[in-house]
Amino acid sequence: MENTAQNSQLNHPSDLLVKMENVSFSHGSRVILDGINIDIPRGKVTTIMGPSGTGKTTALRLITGQILPSSGRVIVDGLNVPDLKRKPLFELRKRMGMMFQTGALFSDLSVFENVAFPLREHTDIPESMIRDIVIMKLQAVGLRGARDLMPSELSGGMSRRVALARTIVLDPMMILYDEPFTGQDPITVGVIMQLIRKLNDSLGLTSVIVSHDVAEVSNISDRLYIISGGKVEASGSPAELKSSNSEWVKQFLEGRPDGPAKFHYPACDYTEDLLGK
Amino acid sequence: MITTMGNMVEMVRSIGRKVLNSVERMGRGHIFIFHTLMSVGIVFKEFSLLLKQLHSVGVLSIQIIAVSGLTVGMVLSLQGYNTLVDFGAEQSLGQMVALSLVREMGPVLTALLFAGRAGSALTAEIGLMKVTEQLPAMEIMAVDPYRKVIAPRFFAGVISMPLLAAIFSAIGVFGGYLVGVELLGVDAGGFWSQMQSKVGLYEDIINGVIKSIVFGIVVTWIAVFEGFDAAPTTEGVSRATTRTVVNSAFAVLGLDFILTALMFGGA
Numbered sequence: 001m002e003n004t005a006q007n008s009q010l011n012h013p014s015d016l017l018v019k020m021e022n023v024s025f026s027h028g029s030r031v032i033l034d035g036i037n038i039d040i041p042r043g044k045v046t047t048i049m050g051p052s053g054t055g056k057t058t059a060l061r062l063i064t065g066q067i068l069p070s071s072g073r074v075i076v077d078g079l080n081v082p083d084l085k086r087k088p089l090f091e092l093r094k095r096m097g098m099m100f101q102t103g104a105l106f107s108d109l110s111v112f113e114n115v116a117f118p119l120r121e122h123t124d125i126p127e128s129m130i131r132d133i134v135i136m137k138l139q140a141v142g143l144r145g146a147r148d149l150m151p152s153e154l155s156g157g158m159s160r161r162v163a164l165a166r167t168i169v170l171d172p173m174m175i176l177y178d179e180p181f182t183g184q185d186p187i188t189v190g191v192i193m194q195l196i197r198k199l200n201d202s203l204g205l206t207s208v209i210v211s212h213d214v215a216e217v218s219n220i221s222d223r224l225y226i227i228s229g230g231k232v233e234a235s236g237s238p239a240e241l242k243s244s245n246s247e248w249v250k251q252f253l254e255g256r257p258d259g260p261a262k263f264h265y266p267a268c269d270y271t272e273d274l275l276g277k
Numbered sequence: 278m279i280t281t282m283g284n285m286v287e288m289v290r291s292i293g294r295k296v297l298n299s300v301e302r303m304g305r306g307h308i309f310i311f312h313t314l315m316s317v318g319i320v321f322k323e324f325s326l327l328l329k330q331l332h333s334v335g336v337l338s339i340q341i342i343a344v345s346g347l348t349v350g351m352v353l354s355l356q357g358y359n360t361l362v363d364f365g366a367e368q369s370l371g372q373m374v375a376l377s378l379v380r381e382m383g384p385v386l387t388a389l390l391f392a393g394r395a396g397s398a399l400t401a402e403i404g405l406m407k408v409t410e411q412l413p414a415m416e417i418m419a420v421d422p423y424r425k426v427i428a429p430r431f432f433a434g435v436i437s438m439p440l441l442a443a444i445f446s447a448i449g450v451f452g453g454y455l456v457g458v459e460l461l462g463v464d465a466g467g468f469w470s471q472m473q474s475k476v477g478l479y480e481d482i483i484n485g486v487i488k489s490i491v492f493g494i495v496v497t498w499i500a501v502f503e504g505f506d507a508a509p510t511t512e513g514v515s516r517a518t519t520r521t522v523v524n525s526a527f528a529v530l531g532l533d534f535i536l537t538a539l540m541f542g543g544a
Contacts, residue, residue, distance in 0.1 A: 064417055066413060066416065066417070090419035090421075091419070093416075093417055093418070093419040094418075094419045096417065097417075098414070098417040100410040100413070100414055101410070102409055102410050104409060104410035104411050104413070104414035105411075106411055106414075107406075107409065107411070117418070117420075118418050118420075121418065121419075121420050122419065
């Protein structure tokens with residue numbers, strides 16, 4: 001259940017693709033992450049969960065080196081990301097993919113060109129091969145027929161699937177998903193869930209999902225981390241967390257409105273407030 | 278008494294915060310332009326990116342520049358004629374229209390129109406790319422947004438501005454001719470010959486071109502920086518777009534005075 005319990009199962013360092021050690025991050029005077037430890041094992045689907053505004057996306061941005069921690073180490077594939085200069089950081093990023101909440105497709109490029117973009121930027125392969133690779137990746141996400149559409153012609157779910165095709169086009173070692181299910185209909189959620197799991201297993205990837213959709217991620221994740229108030233509240237397999245005795249974990253997983261995480265924002269006494277005292 | 282002191286302290290604090298924010302933004306702006314200038318290689322390596330931006334920043338601005346140039350030239354001619362005719366000097370109308378346009382109106386009005394049309398569009402476009410996470414996505418794909426997004430737009434703006442100013446002045450002169458010669462009956466020979474003999478290549482035309490290049494650099498710098506630095510929200514982009522137009526106008530008018538003083542001040 002505790003972090004240490006999980007770490008003990010990962011005896012060899014190479015079992016871990018990402019290791020966040022005692023990582024803190026502050027924005028001005030606001031502490032967003034407060035000494036968290038997260039281990040992401042290779043080849044697994046790991047989900048970081050927690051209420052909105054608790055620093056889940058910040059954790060992803062630390063892994064990709066978009067922001068630097070106030071303290072602690074973020075080790076990705078043996079490299080401490082905060083220490084990397086721009087060039088080695090970009091080399092590392094070529095081996096990562098990230099699917100953004102909005103899809104983040106380039107609005108002036110067609111679906112085909114969006115997926116081909118990383119290939120054109122980072123490889124010298126001939127046009128015929130680019131075409132074949134793009135079509136294969138679009139086929140994998142079920143959107144081969146939509147290759148000539150522009151992003152403005154796609155639904156939210158289709159945009160995310162195109163973004164997923166673009167993310168896997170360079171065959172990365174790891175994919176990071178930022179809130180992949182938010183605002184999607186049940187069919188799209190099912191499709192994206194299936195794609196994440198299938199692509200992870202068939203391409204031998206490591207997947208990191210940031211989400212607060214308990215039911216969805218519990219079905220496809222090997223490991224869950226629940227963070228709140230900048231700290232890791234609990235971690236373990238979905239089954240372990242479901243049987244947890246922690247009131248906080250129960251409240252989060254069952255979606256109870258009140259509990260250790262208070263419903264009310266801190267305020268003075270209600271009666272006194274009404275009486276104007 | 279205590280409240281008054283408190284208010285004063287808060288006022289000083291607020292002024293201090295604003296000054297610090299401005300200095301910080303200026304610092305960010307200079308780092309930004311340094312990175313942009315360092316990315317000049319992309320303009321030669323991927324010429325198509327520059328061509329695309331030259332079209333959207335420059336070619337699509339021609340319409341408003343041409344119409345404005347024509348009307349400004351016509352008004353200049355009309356006003357100039359009414360003054361010059363009192364002294365029997367209407368033959369100098371061509372010279373007056375051309376000098377006003379080439380030295381001042383062309384570069385300044387083109388820069389102001391450019392800021393309103395292309396500058397605001399650049400800010401909004403880059404700001405929205407930030408809101409829709411296209412710029413972070415590019416960074417995660419190990420693609421430098423300075424090279425792919427910022428540099429082509431910046432250099433397109435710098436190249437477009439003097440060309441647009443030249444179009445503005447040329448069409449303005451034609452507008453002046455239409456009103457002065459065709460409508461008010463000024464002698465065509467006098468109109469053109471006065472212009473030819475009194476408008477100098479170096480002191481007038483080249484100085485005008487230098488002005489428009491400086492305005493091109495400053496206005497496009499402001500526009501792309503505001504977009505890149507915008508808060509990634511709808512309101513943030515809206516504010517950044519407004520700042521582009523307002524700051525560009527101030528910068529152009531202020532720089533125009535300095536450049537005019539340097540170029541023509543002692544003459």
